[in-house]
Amino acid sequence: xxxxxxxxxxxxxxxxxxxxxxxxxxxxxxxxxxxYKQESGKGPQFIIDIRSNMxxxxxxxxxxxxxxxxxxxxxxxxxxxxxxxxxYFCAENRGGGAxxxxxxxxxxxxxQP
Amino acid sequence: SAVISQKPSRDICQRGTxxxxxxxVDSQVTMMxxxxxQPGQSLTLIATANQGSEATYESGFVIDKFPISRxxxxxxxxxxxxxxxxDSSIYLCSATGTSSYNEQFFGPGTRLTVL
Numbered sequence: 089x090x091x092x093x094x095x096x097x098x099x100x101x102x103x104x105x106x107x108x109x110x111x112x113x114x115x116x117x118x119x120x121x122x123x124y125k126q127e128s129g130k131g132p133q134f135i136i137d138i139r140s141n142m143x144x145x146x147x148x149x150x151x152x153x154x155x156x157x158x159x160x161x162x163x164x165x166x167x168x169x170x171x172x173x174x175x176y177f178c179a180e181n182r183g184g185g186a187x188x189x190x191x192x193x194x195x196x197x198x199x200q201p
Numbered sequence: 202s203a204v205i206s207q208k209p210s211r212d213i214c215q216r217g218t219x220x221x222x223x224x225x226v227d228s229q230v231t232m233m234x235x236x237x238x239q240p241g242q243s244l245t246l247i248a249t250a251n252q253g254s255e256a257t258y259e260s261g262f263v264i265d266k267f268p269i270s271r272x273x274x275x276x277x278x279x280x281x282x283x284x285x286x287x288d289s290s291i292y293l294c295s296a297t298g299t300s301s302y303n304e305q306f307f308g309p310g311t312r313l314t315v316l
Contacts (some may be wrong), residue, residue, distance in 0.1 A: 096241065122304060131293055133206075139261035177243060188246040188259070189295075189305060190233045197232070 096175060098196045101168050111161040111178035111192045120181035122189065123152060123163045127174045135163070135176075165197075173199045203228050205308035221293045222311045223282045224294030229274040231298055234305070236266070238291040247292075250277040273296055284315045297314055 101107040113121070114138050121139040124132035138145045138152045138161075147154050151164040174194050179189040204227040214220050224233065233250040248269055249257040256269035271277040281288050294308040 124307075129309075131309045134202075134304045134306065137304055180242075187232075188236075188249055189244075190246070191244040194243050 093197065096194045096196045098198060100200055101189075102200050103170060104167055106170050107165045107172070107197060109163045109165075109176050109195045109197065111163075111195075113159050113161060113178065113180045113190075114180055114190065115180060115190070116159065118180035118182055121152070121154060121161055121180045122181075123150075123161075124177045124179060124191075125172075125174045126194075132177060145201045168197075168199050170199050170201065173197060202304075203230055203306045205294055205296055205306055207210050207294055207308040209220075209311060209313050210309065211312040211314075213316060216285055218284055219280055219282045220284065220313060222292055222313075223289060224277045224279070224308055227233075227297045228277045230296040231274075232296065233271060234280045234295045234297075235277070236293045236295065238293060238310070240305055241291070244293065248281070251263045281313065284313075286315045288292075289313060289315045 116151050122137045123135040125135050126132045134145045136150050136152050143154050149166045153162045163176060165172055175194050177194045178192040181187050182190060206225050208223045209257045212220055216261045235247040236244040237247055238244045244258050247262045247267055248259060250269050250271040252271045252274060266282055268280045279292060291310040291312050295305045297303045
């Protein structure tokens with residue numbers, strides 16, 4: 089299917105290595121952040137989230153770090169696998185309430201065998 | 202987690218026509234949203250679909266171009282009206298629960314090509 093990563097920054101990582109994907113957000117009032125994974129031809133899939141009162145959260149093979157001082161979010165994926173190849177988006181809730189999300193530009197992660 | 206389906210999955214349409222996209226959630230949710238993803242780009246929020254009332258549109262999107270309905274808690278439609286090639290995009294439906302911190306689940310998207 090058509091790739092959604094054609095115009096996005098690309099990160100190439102060797103299989104088994106760790107990867108770090110970065111995201112800058114702009115709204116100081118945002119209080120909830122989510123990382124999504126999007127494979128070609130599919131909708132975004134929830135990976136992990138973090139609230140603004142935390143600076144780190146861990147899941148299975150993934151860790152999200154939040155630095156509110158510089159408005160920066162990162163996603164760390166440990167021991168990358170071929171199935172991790174996808175486009176990754178950060179998204180922010182704009183400040184309270186069940187609200188629509190503002191998405192970052194996205195990063196195309198390629199896992200090299 | 203909620204499962205979201207969309208119809209059609211893709212379509213090719215002629216300039217000047219309209220297309221209605223359906224979104225169905227398998228469980229009751231509070232909020233439903235529509236997003237657009239232009240080729241090779243990120244997602245942009247079009248509007249919040251409100252049950253029984255007019256949708257809330259984001260800056261740059263208007264009801265005449267993107268009319269939205271939400272007759273009940275689990276179903277919504279988005280119409281792309283008077284289409285032009287610039288409307289060629291993936292249109293995605295999402296849903297979330299009652300808490301502001303509930304994750305948003307996304308449908309698979311509808312890939313629209315306008316000739």
